[in-house]
Amino acid sequence: MERKEFLRSLGAGAAFALTFPCLQGCSKDEPAGNIVEEPTGVDFTVDLTSQEAQPLATNGGFILKNLVVIVKNLEGEYIAASQVCSHQAYDQVRFVNQNGGIFYCDVHGSRFAQNGSPLNQVDNSPAKPIKVYNTELNGSMLRIFE
Known part of the structure; x- marks a missing residue:
């Protein structure tokens, strides 16, 4: 084997040896959920006697509807907030x-208070509040x- 051919084969092999483990180890699992836009014009009702609203019968229960988290908080009050995170819109x-x-x-x-204000910072950038609905x-x- 000539020197030029040897170096060429070594270069390709070395590149493969360095790249293949990185491709395997550097790939991240996709986070659960979807990236979506914040809902606008939110105005809907939930029948609390319906099957879909069963989790709202107990304090701490919640349901998801129209990209909104509807909660009966631990004090028994109803709160609704955006299901879309302000960090990266999941x-x-x-x-x-x-x-x-x-x-x-x-x-x-990301964590948010019941009024939507951020409780922590993610990726060294200030977290933004999430939308809370009436x-x-x-x-x-x-x-x-x-």
Whole structure:
């Protein structure tokens, strides 16, 4: 084998040896959920006697509807917030029973108070509040609106 041919084969082999492990080890699993836009013009109702609203019968329960997290918080009040995280717009915001009840996005760990204000910073950038919607209870009908 000539020197030029040897160096060429070594270069390709070395490049493959260095690249292949990185391709395997550097790829990240895709986060659960989808990147979506913040809903606009939110105005809908939930019948609290319906099957879909069953989780709202107990304090701490929540449902997801129209990209909104609807919660009966630990004090028994209805709160509605955007399901879209302000960090990177994943639709993974949920209500969790931590510190009296918070909104939490499990994609990158963003946490929000019940008024939507951020409780932590993610990726060294200031977290932004999530949208909190108005709620109005009329009998068994809960209205969620901007």
